[in-house]
Amino acid sequence: MNGFSTGEEDSRGAADQICCLVDESERCSRPAGNASYSKRIQKTVTQRRLKLNLDHMARHIYICDYHKQVIQCARTKQQQQRRRKDSEEDSGETDNDVPEVDLFQLQVGTLRRYKRHYKVSTRPGLNKAQLADTLMKHFKTIPVVEKEALSFFIYTVKTNANKLDQKNGLSSSDTT
Template sequence: LRCCDKTDRNSGPGSERGPMNGFSTEEETQSGHNQVCCLLDDSERCTRPAGNASYSKRIQKTVAQRKLKLNIDPSARHIYICDYHKGVIQSVRTKRKRKDSEDDNGSNEQEMDIPEVDLFQLQVNTLRRYKRHYKVPMRPGLNKAELADTLARHFRTIPIAEKEAITFFIYMVKNNKNKLDQKNGADPC
């Protein structure tokens, strides 16, 4: 592990960009466990340990749209945020989805029982395939976040007979009739 000061790290080609390019130097990578969150929360620097989530331009845009009092500390040498702020940012997106669904059908009590499904974790091609399969009407050219939000609203409207679905699942597992067991030739015993 080599110790160096700010002038040593910032000298050379590309130093005008500094660490904000998303890449870290060997020294920063090796001492990554010492990093703290790069965010200013209501103008105070967060002191929690940084996780592996980065404060990308897309996340900055989400934070600005939701009017959160989070900014990147200009003196930070990286763009990694703590798990707490990662959760705060994700929960804002989740709250927005729930609010939209309550406005659509007006039933607040029923919505609380339904677990939130984050379709944003799926690939864009999978979201498009879902859209095509269910023939969900929407304007063309949506980005992934807009596509996921629209499809999440649609997903919550699909009626499911829970008792029948669970009973059928248990029956199929007990009788070894699921497709995965047949494809892999696995013997669950």
Template sequence: MLLLEDNKRCVRPAGNASYNKKIQKTVQQRHLKLNIEHSARHIYICDYHKNMIQNLRTKRKRKESEMDDSPDNDMDLPEIDFFQMPVNTLRRYKRHYKLQTRPGMNKAQLADTVARHFRTIPVVEKEATTFFIYMAKNFKSRFDTKHNMDLNS
């Protein structure tokens, strides 16, 4: 109930995201029609506006040279929202791929680092799909084999 969108008060319940300086800067840079309601007694915004602002912050436009070099720039690739993942999952990803980061990164910085790395991983779609179907049909997952061993013991 803190924000005014097109001079209309947001009626959604406030979440746990505060309208901090970073969010204010994003709103100003993107020329969003969001204003603070000064009569509000808190600085929290609803989850809808939080996600809207967060998604704008993560979708940076690539340089034209990068787009020209890309072999499949006409394909519409699905976007993964790493900001919705728990911090422990992001840390596990960072540890698995041995990503170099500075200590004390917050969740947004960690999610941005993971997203940048994830986009660089080459995937041969046909091979990945074939392997997935093979594994699903033959139940050759390490979790299934561990479960089967526990049942046989």
């Protein structure tokens, strides 16, 4: 009983091999599967504070498919939380569904025009990277009503209109 199966014989063997775990102080009565309760799994159970313990009376370390699924779900949640935490620390933002915009790709003139349009105050003599960082902070604070923006964009595309033309008093027929 080394935990390996050739596929010809059932590694669980006798019918007394039920799940080796104690779930909330009650021994699990489900049949053991081929997953074993390793040190790594014990660590996950401890970290996630799952109420699972190894029954020391069991002569094997195989767990049932139900507990295998419970532990896998806990591990997946832990990995997602770790990834979310890492990305928050990297970007400084807490909302993961906000697309990242790289203002550094724009020309300095465009960045200055943005700064002037939104009246963003900065100290004089900033280089491109510093200006892009400052404007990025401002850009993230601009509230956007997504439905309105998408509706206006689709309308503009369908009518071949340009918002700048409308501001200058021109209609879409004047621009063609």
